[in-house]
Amino acid sequence: AHTKDTAIRSIRATIVEAPTRRRHKLSNTEVTHQGYVLVRVLLDNGVTGIGEASTLGGPRWAEESVESIKAAVTNYLGPALLGQPALAFEANALRMGKAATRNFAAKGAIESALLDAAGKTLGLPASALLGGAIHERIEVIWALASGDSGQEVEEASEKLRRREHRQFKIKFGFNRPQADLKRLQALRAGLGDEVRLIVDVNQGWTEAECIRFMPELEELDVALIEQPVSALQLDAMARVAARTSIPLLVDEAAFTKEEIARAGTMGCGSVYSLKLVKSGGLFEMKCAAAVARAHGLELYGGCLLESSIGAAAHLAAFATLPKLEWGTEHFGPRILMEDLVVNPIRFEEFEICVPDGPGLGVEVDEDKIRAFARKD
Numbered sequence: 001a002h003t004k005d006t007a008i009r010s011i012r013a014t015i016v017e018a019p020t021r022r023r024h025k026l027s028n029t030e031v032t033h034q035g036y037v038l039v040r041v042l043l044d045n046g047v048t049g050i051g052e053a054s055t056l057g058g059p060r061w062a063e064e065s066v067e068s069i070k071a072a073v074t075n076y077l078g079p080a081l082l083g084q085p086a087l088a089f090e091a092n093a094l095r096m097g098k099a100a101t102r103n104f105a106a107k108g109a110i111e112s113a114l115l116d117a118a119g120k121t122l123g124l125p126a127s128a129l130l131g132g133a134i135h136e137r138i139e140v141i142w143a144l145a146s147g148d149s150g151q152e153v154e155e156a157s158e159k160l161r162r163r164e165h166r167q168f169k170i171k172f173g174f175n176r177p178q179a180d181l182k183r184l185q186a187l188r189a190g191l192g193d194e195v196r197l198i199v200d201v202n203q204g205w206t207e208a209e210c211i212r213f214m215p216e217l218e219e220l221d222v223a224l225i226e227q228p229v230s231a232l233q234l235d236a237m238a239r240v241a242a243r244t245s246i247p248l249l250v251d252e253a254a255f256t257k258e259e260i261a262r263a264g265t266m267g268c269g270s271v272y273s274l275k276l277v278k279s280g281g282l283f284e285m286k287c288a289a290a291v292a293r294a295h296g297l298e299l300y301g302g303c304l305l306e307s308s309i310g311a312a313a314h315l316a317a318f319a320t321l322p323k324l325e326w327g328t329e330h331f332g333p334r335i336l337m338e339d340l341v342v343n344p345i346r347f348e349e350f351e352i353c354v355p356d357g358p359g360l361g362v363e364v365d366e367d368k369i370r371a372f373a374r375k376d
């Protein structure tokens with residue numbers, strides 16, 4: 001239906017601040033609300049599409065803030081696409097690349113919205129436009145980030161009991177390393193030896209701290225260490241990777257394909273975290289996966305605490321990858337007090353279900369969006 005006229009008529013951006021169930025801490029920030037920019041595209045055929053750009057505590061995890069994303073969409077990226085066919089994904093990405101360098105979260109949200117609108121027009125899931133889904137469900141990790149080990153053992157135990165998650169990522173770096181290690185000991189003791197624990201330091205340690213504290217992480221059978229040192233210290237990260245028996249996960253250190261290639265060549269880690277906020281588009285995220293793979297890196301489906309809208313976009317691409325060794329951490333829909341869609345993504349038997357409806361397969365909850373929209 002309406003496939004003839006997929007010209008892009010309008011692109012609008014709305015800032016939304018959605019409350020989280022608990023405080024979520026990282027090395028350099030903490031959040032009680034998730035800041036998103038929702039991008040809506042309208043095509044000439046009357047079909048609308050939605051995409052989401054996620055941030056964490058302002059322009060801290062990456063350089064983009066909700067304000068900068070909205071400005072980039074409204075003033076530069078949106079105008080570059082008006083009148084273009086929604087299905088011209090590659091050409092539209094080129095146009096966005098000419099209109100603005102980087103601004104990956106903004107570009108990723110627009111492309112997601114175009115995939116949603118195109119999929120709805122064609123009656124196909126976004127994954128079909130990305131090469132076709134190979135997987136219907138993906139193992140899903142939960143993050144522990146309150147910093148209170150008693151509360152975290154309780155939270156994780158509940159997830160285990162409900163058979164929602166059996167792998168946990170523990171956020172490090174907002175305490176002294178010694179305090180974080182105590183917390184990790186308590187988690188290992190409280191959750192048992194079977195549970196897979198991953199540690200994300202979010203660049204919080206120096207190389208010296210890694211040398212000192214990695215043996216303890218090995219002792220506690222940590223499965224993966226994410227971005228222990230500064231994203232800019234590739235040499236240090238490579239030396240750390242060479243010293244420890246635990247694989248390192250490259251996160252903030254590599255956004256673009258070139259950065260992934262460099263990190264891979266230098267041996268900065270052996271797993272890569274895929275994120276829309278780093279790739280700037282779902283097609284580009286698949287290219288990132290290929291480059292990482294070609295450098296011998298395994299793949300991890302990263303997140304930035306997206307709602308079901310952003311999670312659905314990531315899942316559409318993840319589902320098309322032959323292999324995602326470490327599964328995904330798209331627990332974002334469940335950390336929100338209220339999700340932004342009327343049909344939240346389902347979590348079953350330790351897995352997240354890839355939506356299979358047209359487009360992103362989620363339906364926006366307009367009341368929630370009105371309630372959480374920033375009034376400015």
Ligand code: MUC
Nearest residue numbers: 143200202251303304305
């Ligand atoms: C990150 O650095 O991986 C995603 C989940 C979480 O707890 O932190 C983020 C970002």
Ligand code: MG
Nearest residue numbers: 200226227251
């Ligand atoms: Mg990380």
